[in-house]
Amino acid sequence: QKEVEQNSGPLSVPEGAIASLNCTYSDRGSQSFFWYRQYSGKSPELIMFIYSNGDKEDGRFTAQLNKASQYVSLLIRDSQPSDSATYLCAVTRSGGSYIPTFGRGTSLIVHP
Amino acid sequence: EAEVAQSPRYKITEKSQAVAFWCDPISGHATLYWYRQILGQGPELLVQFQDESVVDDSQLPKDRFSAERLKGVDSTLKIQPAELGDSAMYLCASSPVAAGGELFFGEGSRLTVL
Numbered sequence: 001q002k003e004v005e006q007n008s009g010p011l012s013v014p015e016g017a018i019a020s021l022n023c024t025y026s027d028r029g030s031q032s033f034f035w036y037r038q039y040s041g042k043s044p045e046l047i048m049f050i051y052s053n054g055d056k057e058d059g060r061f062t063a064q065l066n067k068a069s070q071y072v073s074l075l076i077r078d079s080q081p082s083d084s085a086t087y088l089c090a091v092t093r094s095g096g097s098y099i100p101t102f103g104r105g106t107s108l109i110v111h112p
Numbered sequence: 113e114a115e116v117a118q119s120p121r122y123k124i125t126e127k128s129q130a131v132a133f134w135c136d137p138i139s140g141h142a143t144l145y146w147y148r149q150i151l152g153q154g155p156e157l158l159v160q161f162q163d164e165s166v167v168d169d170s171q172l173p174k175d176r177f178s179a180e181r182l183k184g185v186d187s188t189l190k191i192q193p194a195e196l197g198d199s200a201m202y203l204c205a206s207s208p209v210a211a212g213g214e215l216f217f218g219e220g221s222r223l224t225v226l
Contacts, residue, residue: 004154032213034213042219042220043218044203044215044217045217046214049213088154092213098213099145100157100213102147102155104152
């Protein structure tokens with residue numbers, strides 16, 4: 001079992017809809033959870049992080065964390081074509097150096 | 113806005129040749145990472161530095177890869193000899209804190225091994 005699992009997609013949603021991206025992780029002691037956006041041919045950029053159970057909102061983005069279920073999600077409201085990208089989930093391991101481990105990413109396509 | 117600098121952006125080499133990538137992190141960032149990203153996959157850690165010290169290089173193929181950060185600032189990743197399977201994007205990232213996943217990535221160095 002991979003440490004961080006994401007459905008590779010693509011997830012296709014119409015413009016204006018809510019896109020829901022999911023991520024599960026295997027290390028129950030994981031501390032911190034991050035969502036990065038990566039446009040084709042570009043490097044990842046951080047869009048959200050969450051440390052505690054519950055929801056965290058930032059503009060059109062909401063991160064949701066459920067440590068009991070080892071599940072983190074990213075909701076994008078009012079999706080725009082410019083949101084089309086790959087979304088990478090990253091989790092820092094428990095203990096030691098807290099190095100971020102990335103999932104393979106979910107490709108999101110927002111069509112007009 | 114401060115950025116992580118990487119060079120070269122693109123490198124094409126033949127297998128068995130040596131290749132080197134350079135990274136200059138954001139000023140003041142003590143933690144530096146090298147990740148490798150194969151097309152369609154997520155980034156995989158090769159090595160993490162805290163200042164000039166290696167924190168984790170457990171996934172670095174040490175028979176052919178080496179990394180250094182001699183003065184705790186910029187860093188070099190070397191591959192000798194390159195193999196076909198090394199074709200990937202090599203990403204450098206820096207962070208202001210050691211314990212966290214808030215990484216700032218450079219533009220990456222895309223390696224093609226022929």
